[in-house]
Each structure stands twice: as C-alpha cells, then as structure tokens.
Amino acid sequence: MKNKMLVLVIISLLLIGLAPFGGLVKAGEGYGLDNPNFQKGPQPFVPLTAKEKKLKEEKLQKYREWLSKQPEDINPLDIPLKTNRYSVSSLSIEEGEISIPVRTQERSYWCGPAAAQEVLDYDWGYLSTVSKYSQSFLADEMGTSATEGTYVYKLTNALNQYKQSSFYWTYTQVSSDETNAANEIYNKTKGDISDYEGLIYHVDTYPCYGYDTWGERHGLIGYYDPYSQAGHSTGHYVVGCGYIQYNSGKHSIRYIDSNSYNYGWGSPLGRHTVSARVMATCVIGNQRYIIW
Numbered sequence: 001m002k003n004k005m006l007v008l009v010i011i012s013l014l015l016i017g018l019a020p021f022g023g024l025v026k027a028g029e030g031y032g033l034d035n036p037n038f039q040k041g042p043q044p045f046v047p048l049t050a051k052e053k054k055l056k057e058e059k060l061q062k063y064r065e066w067l068s069k070q071p072e073d074i075n076p077l078d079i080p081l082k083t084n085r086y087s088v089s090s091l092s093i094e095e096g097e098i099s100i101p102v103r104t105q106e107r108s109y110w111c112g113p114a115a116a117q118e119v120l121d122y123d124w125g126y127l128s129t130v131s132k133y134s135q136s137f138l139a140d141e142m143g144t145s146a147t148e149g150t151y152v153y154k155l156t157n158a159l160n161q162y163k164q165s166s167f168y169w170t171y172t173q174v175s176s177d178e179t180n181a182a183n184e185i186y187n188k189t190k191g192d193i194s195d196y197e198g199l200i201y202h203v204d205t206y207p208c209y210g211y212d213t214w215g216e217r218h219g220l221i222g223y224y225d226p227y228s229q230a231g232h233s234t235g236h237y238v239v240g241c242g243y244i245q246y247n248s249g250k251h252s253i254r255y256i257d258s259n260s261y262n263y264g265w266g267s268p269l270g271r272h273t274v275s276a277r278v279m280a281t282c283v284i285g286n287q288r289y290i291i292w
Helices: 002-027 050-068 111-124 135-142 152-162 178-194 276-284
Strands: 092-097 171-173 199-204 235-246 251-257 270-275 289-291
Touching: 050 178, 092 178, 111 135, 111 152, 111 199, 111 235, 135 152, 152 171, 152 289, 178 199, 178 235, 178 251, 178 276, 199 276, 235 270, 251 276, 270 276
Parallel strands: none
Antiparallel strands: 092 235, 171 289, 199 235, 199 289, 235 251, 251 270
C-alpha cells in the first residue's frame, strides 16, 4: 500500500512539474497561426460614430486628391505586356520605404497586437528594441483571443486611440478582382508610406497554389514550399512598410511579418517583398480587409 502511495505521489509531482510544458504544447495545437481557420471568421460590423465618419471621409478625400495627381505614365495599371510577363526587369521607376521596426509576436495568436505595436512604435519614434506599448497591453485592449484572434475594427480603434500623430486609420475592403485589388493596395500603400504612415494587411498566408501574371508564387514568404504545392494557410496580419514599381509595369509591396515560427521553409519573421498581385490574392483570401 505504501509503495502504491509513493508511486502516486511521484506521478503527481511529475505531472505538476511538466504542467507548464504541457500547457505550452497544448497552446500550439489548433491555436493562433497554427490553426488553418484562425482569424477567418466573419468580421463584426460596428457602426461608426459621427466623428469617425467625418474623419474617414476626410481621409478618403485626401486620398482621392492625392491619387488624382499621380501621372498615369508613372503609375499605370499592374498589367504585364506579353513581352515582359516572365522577364521582369530589376530596374525600378520609383520606390519608397519607411523604417517601421520588426517586432516578434510573443504568442501564436498575437499577430494583431504585434502589427499594432510595430505601427505605433514607428508613430512614436520607438525604433530600437524598446516599445511604447507592450503586446500584452494591446492584446487586452483589443480583446485578442487564441481562437478569434483580433477583429479588424478593434485593431483599427487601438491604432487611433494610442497614436501620437494626427493620422487617422480606417479599414477598407478591397475589390474581389485581383487586378483592381492589386492597384488599390499599391496606391493606398504608396500614399500612406509617402505620408510616413504604416498600414496593415489582413491576409491568408497561403490562399491557393499557383502564380500571378508575373510568374510570382501566391502566398507570403515562409508559408509555402518553393519546390512543391505544400503550404500553411492561416489568417494573419502583416504590416506594409514600402512599395516598388519596376519599369516593366510590375508593382511590389514591402511588408513586415512578426511570426517567427518555422513551418519548414524558413522563418517568416522580417521584411519581405511580394508583387502587389500576390498581396492582393492574400488579402482577398481573408475577407479583403486592409487598415490604412
């Protein structure tokens, strides 16, 4: 009897000692970016206040005025010619990038708080390793959860509540057409970056297997195998930090990924460049939202 009791005590102690590790393992199974359905549920629609409607319209009007001044020969539609479809020149007509810092998300479902932290740190001038707001604080403020992630409107509200600048962030659904969405994402990115303002894309990391009309693989860097059709699809937030237009007509987006987990094809963490069409496909694949 004493031996049985001793065995039970030892087992209990072992279980207590391993509990934190078991919790970590469990938290990684089906939670956050490990879950293919993460952040892909319907987004709640919250009516804007009169003040928010006014600020949104002012931003849209400012954007329309800026867009009307863009020369057509410098910013043509992102449609490749037959002669340059698979031979994109590396020479750029124009490009721009702002020094938004890269932050590693501290939990698998904190991509929303990490994205907000990166944008707000740039806005406040916290460009080193120190942040103005912690990810845990932002996650609490935005109601981020392991199953639902962060709602687009709550992330937008956090940017506007904790910013330093006079910028106003709003969220928009882009077109469901790849060409139109690519141009809209590129132009909004270029406009915000030109104003030294970061923006956020709500994406599916690997929406489908295939290539855009430039011959560039669909999906974000680090979420698919370059040599097969294998990939990891999940809902995610990444931060826009730059734009490039090549003399072939191709438009590209520079973005920051806060996810450091290696799915087998290198860590996605850091700055990357994809075509505007690829980013459009990823945004379209997850309800078409951008925060700009």
